Amino acid sequence: MKRKFLACFAALTLGTMMFAGCSANTGNENKTNEASTTPATSAEASPEASSADATRKGVKISIVGSTTIAEPMEKLVEAYKATGSSDNIEVQGNGSSAGIKAAIDGTADIGMASRELSEEEKGSGLVETVIAYDGIAVVVNPSNGVADLTKDQVKDIFEGKITNWSEVGGVDKDIIVVTREAGSGTRGAFEEILKLLDENKASTIVETALVSEGTGAVMATVATKDAAIGFVSEGYLDDTVKAVAIDGVECTVDNVKAGSYTISRPLILVAQPSIKAEAQEVIDFIVSDEGQKIMSDKYISIK
Incomplete structure (x- = not known):
């Protein structure tokens, strides 16, 4: 009788220990799953930052002027857009004089000119950037x-x-x-x-x-x-x-x-000294190695 009681007691103790172990494992697994599915909020961009990036990409940039430059400019803009920097750039080819005037008047961010500026045009204070020769x-x-x-x-x-x-x-x-x-x-x-x-x-x-x-x-x-x-x-x-x-x-x-x-002749981009940062970044891209590679398809690179 005593032996039967000891055997039952041992079996009951063993079962309790196994149940406790399973409960502990289940708890640990739940904690692990919770940890793996909880987003790392510290690595996420804030809503304010995402909104600022979207606004910056949406800033309109107007490029107007020389029909000679307008064709490669379309390719340059596509390459620039592919960098994710901007997606709202307009290019219009309507002649160098029109482009210079638009830059002076402020109706365009960047003017395209496939000739030297006249003394009167230079007197307007535009900043000139040579992007190629022709x-x-x-x-x-x-x-x-x-x-x-x-x-x-x-x-x-x-x-x-x-x-x-x-x-x-x-x-x-x-x-x-x-x-x-x-x-x-x-x-x-x-x-x-x-x-x-x-x-x-x-x-x-x-x-x-x-x-x-x-x-x-x-x-x-x-x-x-x-x-x-x-x-x-x-x-x-x-x-x-x-x-x-x-x-x-x-x-x-x-x-x-x-x-x-x-x-x-030189191929020139003109802009106001107070050009907005987004437009200046387009000019910087054009004179970069990547931009000059595109210009050299038809013109003589400045590099």
Whole structure:
């Protein structure tokens, strides 16, 4: 009887110990699960910080001006947006003069200019940032036999003093002069470099010249008229037109960098000294290695 009682007591004690152990394990597991599912609030961004970031990304940045710069600018903006810095940037190509004026007036954060600023424009106090260099090619129809012109000959053709291709070694055909619209940075640079301006700074390009709105229009006109001559940025050259050498020097990147090809210009961004931080960051990106890699697709990098 005594033995049976001891056996029962031992079994009861063992069962109690096992139950206590299970309860303890269950408690520990619950604590572990609670710890693993409880968010680490210290690592989370505060609602105020998230709101500030969203506001910063949504700040509108307006970039206006040169149609020459506008095309690569679209690519630059896409690359900049991919960094997560901003998603509200507008680019409008409407000519260098319009871009500079917009920057002066404050209707744009950044102006794009594909020519040097005039003394009057410089007097407005804008901050200039050169983002690339460009050679301006003088182009003719691919069927044109003329391959080389002097700078003086080009000037005389655009002023209407030379009117037939036979006067410069070509066939007997009247020359069709094609120019850009007034306000175009490319035209402004071309006129300044070749001195196609009178004492009042008015253009001396022949009045009978065909006026084309934009680089693409100049290319299309010259490509379809075998007696035409025009001018475009070196970066836009393709086999639809032929670039003539100037004083024996071809319009190439290396020649522009070397300074031996003399019809060239800077590509500039202009802004007020008080430019907002978000817009300045866009300019900083453009002059960075990543931005310059994009610019060098068609233009000559500043690096």
